[in-house]
Amino acid sequence: MNKLHFKVGLFAVASLLLAGAFVVYLLHARGFFEDTFHLQLAAASADGVAAGVPVVFSGIEIGRVTTLGLNEEGGIVIRAEFMGRNAKWLRENSTFTLDKPIVGGAKIRVDSPDLDAPALPDDATVLLLTADISKELPVLVERVKAVLDNVEYLTRKDGEINATLANVKTVTGRMTGEYGMLESILGSPEKARAVTDSLDKTRALIGKLDGLAVKVDGMAGKTDQWLFAPDGVAEQTRESLAQIRLMLNDAQSSLKKADALMTNAVEISADVKEGTQDIAALRAEIDDAVSKANALVNKINKMWPFARDPEVKLP
Amino acid sequence: MAAIAVLPEDVARVALDLPLRANLSALENIALIPLYQRHYNAAESARQAQAMLDQLGHAGIALLRDPDMTPAQRFVTKLARALILKRPRLVIDRPGAMLYDVPYPAFIGQLAARAEMTGTWEIYDFSWNQVLYNQALDSE
């Protein structure tokens, strides 16, 4: 008997058996030997859903989205495929929720509170809910509030904005020799009011920013009149005033938007059950407003050479 | 030398510059020819090769590889390989270079007597070795 041939033969047989076993296992895993089970999920928005998004039950993947498209009425129809052995987890009273975590891909979560309920038929159409709004909304409101606090902190009476405006005044005044010129404008900056609810706070802040913006505008115009030669320090002053104006506009608009959104949000939370509101869009807009306000806070802090505490408290 | 390089295709050569395949045994070296030229199966090729070695009186070297052979054994294997080609002419090129440990004209003579080949063996050698062949012929 040839020992070499025996060894190679053993190797070949073992490898082929293992490979065959793996192929059978793989076919089993991919559901080749089973029927597939289909569901149609109707959703208000397909945001974050794509072919391949997993459907999970108790954290374990039981199926995945195959296609998505629109029906005749413009509604979203998501088709999902399940293996036959997983169909038992899908019951008449199962809820399907679209989960979009901050880290990781979107997934569709199945909750079946009663596994004794009648099973869902093949090709049934079920409603796809978006993640629970009543849990998420307070978090969003808190984030907006935190940003608004920051903006307010910067615009408080003895804050950096006012200090700088005062500084601008000094500079301009030194150039033109008119001390009292700007004093009337800056003499009575609005004081930060203590506000109890976030809506009032926003509105107050918007009003305040509005007022400041008008004042800055006025100051720019007057500086213009009072300067004969538009160069040197005066030119720089005018530029920084223009920048402040732009930033204030920006803050104003994003805060106004946040205000509107929060008003909406309250209404929405009142009728979550209707499920008609586009929560994803709302969230995107609030996030946008928050990030704009954040950017503003950062910009102001960067521009202000007097800012002693560069740290901005972000949510 | 120049004459040998331009030998026609129908000549089988035994020469120093045509070595055996080093990691094959003598038998395998010879069996390559029936196996890959005439497409006999492996067993039949081995049988033919063994028969050729038997005929030359060196059956015992079948399993030796090139590095384990004496110059004479190596020469026999090369000769067997050339014979199994069954070409009309056989040229032994400077046998002195390959058979440095035996009185080679006599050795080749013995092999030729055993081989019972039709056709002729031609030996190319240096002219100063002529005397060796004369001695070998005289002694017979």
Add this chain to the structure above:
Amino acid sequence: MNFLATSIESLGAKVTGWFTVGYGMFAFLATAGLLLLDRTTWNRATFDVVVKQVYFTAVQILHVFMGYVLVISWLIITIILSTARDFGLTAFASEMTIRVLVLELLPFLTALLIALRSGSAINTEVALMQVNNELDALAHCKVPPMQFEFLPRLIGGVVSVVTLAGLAGLLALLMGYLTIYGVSTAGFEPYTQTIAKIFDFTIMAGLIVKCALFGLAVTLIPVTAGLETPKKLFMVPVSVLRGMMRVFFAIVTIEVVSLALKYI
């Protein structure tokens, strides 16, 4: 000016050299492929040589190789798992492990090992055959060396790399399961799901094709590099050096192309 002309000329010589090498390799491959289609190739003798090649390339080192795979996979799996835990991404750990180990790292390491062990041996042997006139002797006997010297080596290389990489992958899958879920059947369902998700038809076919190309690269390139050797004994080390360099570049190129096709 003269310098410029010289450098352009040397560049041209290099490009021509690469082209010649590449052409030689593909011509050789084409010859081998045509021979595979020839009915007379498929005889007992060729089969015996192939068996011998598979023995020397794969079976002889199997235990060493498996031990080495065991250590490497255990290490990589543990690293991925603990990192995933630190970042709270445990859900992705098993998929990550399988992708990194089974699809990329183990086939690559297998190819490297076979290249170092068998590729260099093949290169040296062919170079010595060339230098010792053994190939001329075979040509004189009108026995083409392709059938019993080169083709079996190519087949043996492909078979060995595909099989070894497959066995290594299976071992790594087992190790991954044991490391993540321990000795219990509890994780069987989720692990099966992950495997089913990763190994679709294209991935499996791609993996096999990649391993086959690896196997071809680690044998074909040394053979052609050996055949190029000038008939001087001191050129043998140079030939092995060049051959191994080309093998390395070929392996890296195959890996990069496969990654690009998979993820871009």
